[in-house]
Amino acid sequence: MKIGFFDSGIGGLSVLHHALKVFPNEQFLFFADKKHVPYGEKTSEQVLEYTSEAVEFMIENDVKAIVIACNTATSVAITTLREKYDLPIIGMEPAVKKALDENDTMRVLVCATPITVRGKKLKQLIERVDNHHLVDLLPLPQLVRFAETGEFDSKAVTSYLSEELSRFDLTKESSLVLGCTHFNYFKDSFRKLLPDSVKFVDGNEGTVNQLYRKLQENGLLENNRQSIEFYYSKEKVTDEAELKRIDSLFERLDKMFDLK
């Protein structure tokens, strides 16, 4: 059976990119909800509805576990989904704990979508781990739109980021948390604007490790030839040009992976 990966768009590929290294013998189904992206600017009710529909579709298509490779959908839907379905469902939340574990004296800048930044889930996480009130929050909705049109390092991206980041004294931040899976594509653009001392932190490795634990616990690890099927809002992607575009996104993620 397959492992389902879900995101509103191409952001989830950054988590899948990591999973492909860890699971050479698993089959994957990747669902990007192209019809409804961006989620971060929708209402919570809409995000819950879209996410539930996607999960339902993946289950009908024989997945044995699901990774919600989207901080926004996790924030809104994970509790409801886990109540409703029996299979392992792994969610993602901004890696605030990881950032504070690495440095708990300097500030930590958490970038995410507006829904994630406003959400109860992130507030509760911050209350739990941010004992010295070091977390700064920055919503960056425009980055999701840039990512979906394949614009990662243009002048427009740099000036958007430069304006948003100018509200913070970056010399006081130890790390920038990529709290939306779409943001991994922009590490080079961020890097140009951040002091060298600010490190990137994301939740991809933690999420994939959690997936591994859940599959193992449930006896669900398999020994197949690795494969991936892509779906855009329930439509299977078969167009060669589109599959090539996905390949080039993986290539970009390869390069971004090396930026620390």
Ligand code: DGL
């Ligand atoms: N990639 C998503 C996340 O991790 C959401 C992007 C969006 O659709 O706004 O939050």
